[in-house]
Amino acid sequence: MRRRILTLTVAAAAAGALAVPGADPAPAAVPVAAVSPARSTPATQITAHFDLAKGQLPENIALGPDGTAYLTFAAARQVAAVDPAGRTRVLATLAAPADGGVATPVLGFALTTGIVRTGDGTLYVLYASGDAASTGLYRMSPGRAPRRIAALPAAGLPNGLALDPTGRTFYVTDSVLGTISTIPLAGGPVRVWSSASALAPTGFLGVNGVKVRGGAVWATNLDQGTLLRIPLRQGRPGAVEVRATGLVGIDDFAFAPDGRIVATLNGPNTVVGIDRDGRARTLLTGADGLQNPTSVAVRGHIILVASAAYTTSTDPNLIVATLRHR
Template sequence: MRSRILTLAVATAAAGALVMPWAAPAPASTPAAVVIPAGSAPVTPARSAPAARIVTHFDLAKGQLPENIALGPDGTAYLTFAAARQVAAVDRTGRTRVLATLPAPADGGVATPVLGFALTSGIVRTGDGTLYFLYASGDAASTGLYRMPPGQQPRRIAALPAAGLPNGLALDPTSRTFYVTDSVLGTISTVPLAGGAARVWSSASALAATGFLGVNGVKVRDGAVWVTNLDQGTLLRIPLRQGRAGSVETRATGLVGLDDFAFAPDGRVVATLNGPNTVVVVDGDGRTRTLLTGADGLQNPTSVAVRGHTLLVASAAYTTATDPNLIAVPLHHR
């Protein structure tokens, strides 16, 4: 398993909303999304490094490579550990507790396309404490969207294509609909909150892979579905037209290795560049600045999330093979 992981060029991820014990309270209202012009300026190395700190170190040998995060109101962090096929909880003290381990592919030899191993990926937590997450096994009997109520075992509520790689997961609470990205098939699908058949919502060419992995992270915000494309280095916005997909709008380009992203309180975009091992901030005028690098403890950052003025970054160490971790950093307007 470890040898397979070390052959990856970049990681795949999507993040859920965060509430951490060290985070500031959430703002009373959500600001409007920043409009980032297409053809954004390239990343500049200039940065004003904030006081980043590593909150928790994970066990590389056990496959504890964090892909995605969703947090409860008590500050517990719920993570998917990709190579371990696990969902885990990390409490305020940093203690890690495994909540579930997904079964290995049925025949012992089936694995996801491109990556070559089965993995847990996107995760969302709802207000009642239920966790929803994706499992990509390459096996039709197990690939899909899972529900895990508190204290119970996970159960698949929607099958997803075994030939693909379900990766990012976001919930639109208004329509009670999940949006699922598939990084191999280049699609966004919808699944009802209650479960059921998955339906392809968009297969636009802007979502396609061009060599490794395509559409990746996903958020639902201000009447649109926002996604990243790792291969194409783009941030995309797709308007919701009475539930249907509108025309794809490109909001940022030139972000090599773009994996996951989140919106800061002022509407700026914070994004992980996995292979380059950096986290960047994209300003409203299109300027892109480096916020964190390997010097701050990054190890192939896979996902980010913002709550108040605190940024949380998960690093899976896919190619660095050193110290998968969770980093917290103050996020201020600069």
Template sequence: MRNRMLALAVAAGIALVTVPTSTAVQAHPAMTSRIAVHFDLAKGQMPENVALGPDGTAYVTFAAARQVAAISPTGAIRILTTLPAPADGGAGTPALGFALTTGIVRTADGTLYFLYASGDAATTGLYRLRPGHTLQRIAALPATGLPNGLAYDEPAKTFYLTDSVLGSISTVPLNGGNARVWSSAPELAATGFLGANGIKVRHGAIWATNLDLGTLLRIPIRQGRPGPVQVKAAGLAGIDDIAFPGNRDDQVIATLNAPNKVVRIDADGHAVTLLTAGLQNPTSVAVRGRTLYVLSAAYLTATDPNLVLATLPRH
């Protein structure tokens, strides 16, 4: 695992060299924050993505452990499932060289949907875990890619997912079936390490990030098809996951992985640093009210994967 992390650090360093620097990132007055949970690095508990339940439970994917876990509001960790290890141990997983669980969504009935990238055609795909049921793969995905971010469009009963190696966004119906490439626009492509990464569905559009390019993108959904790609912000080195505070689209919260920052991006694409304390390569973010959930995987720091809770400023 140590060698894998070193390889990832080298690859991330290569990617960061190519990131544009057009967006100035300014500091915001310190927010109130605390490390709520420390995860076990030796067990591969590197949280990659998060979905919140109505009771405050955080459902997370532990990347290197190939697991999905529930983190209670008190910090108790319960492993819900472990994905099967590929025959080569995951060495054939594109870009990373280890099998990992990635994006996760929780629907209103409590069902969890999540992605698994293993470099193995028999196991790479979109999975479903219903309460009280066994794990089921509902869509196969290309083993030559790295399925990463996952979002759900409730009215359309459709999942949207990014592939960071293939540089694409694909769709899968709620009940499973064939994955279809929805967009492979150049703005989604990787330029050295990983391209399309985080993703959300928001007010008739797809919002996605490109890690290599350091960009935040918006793609309108027009009768189910992609409209022109809009670059909403650039110069965001290491941008990973995003979340929206409130019901407006003029503010986006984003994690910057290697720089160890959480930033707020306004409608003009300007970014302000909200949080640095306690962060160890933050991979995912979620918002409920004014509470910010930030999960760090410690991919590069290799020190303290954790969950940080913070209170967002009012302005």
């Protein structure tokens, strides 16, 4: 398993599950082709270190009301909780694929990806195993084992997960198939919502992180380096709007209270803030402890960044930093 992980060129992404109040970015953002090196975030703190050899590579993050960070450990097939003091507790381990030789396309191993936490403490987790009997969306009620509530294509890679609280609908990205699908909160039928070309991979992984905000579905495309907005037209997708370009290796993202989008760039090992005009500025780098950042959550002016160390192969971790006013 470790040898497989260290050969990856960049990480798979998953969308975090945090909805943060704040202004929606302006509808006519101008894409840009480069990230400014300007820094606006002070020194950070690594609040938790994880075990690379055990596959504890944090892929996606959701926050609880008490500040607990809920994480998926990709290669360990685990769901874990990290309390505000940095103590880590494994909550569940999903079963290995029925066929020991089965693996996900492109990546070559089974992994847990997107995660959402609802107000009653229930966790919803995506599992990509390459096995039709286990790939899908899982529900974890407090104190109970994970149970699959929707099957997803084994030939794909379900990755980002977001919940539209008004529609009681999940949006799921598939980075291999280049689609966004919907699943009812209660589970059940999976429907492809969009397969627009802007979601497609161009060599490795396509559509990645996903959020629902301001009457639209927002998503990233890792291969194309883009931030996308798709208006919701009575539940159906409108035309895809490209809000920013030149974001090499963009993975997950979250909205800050001031309207900025905070995004992780996995391969470049940076976290950026994207303004309403689509201009990106560097917030964090490897000098701050990043190790291939995969996902980010925002609460007020605090950001939490999960790093999986897919290619740095050094220190998968969870970082806390303060987001300064611009």
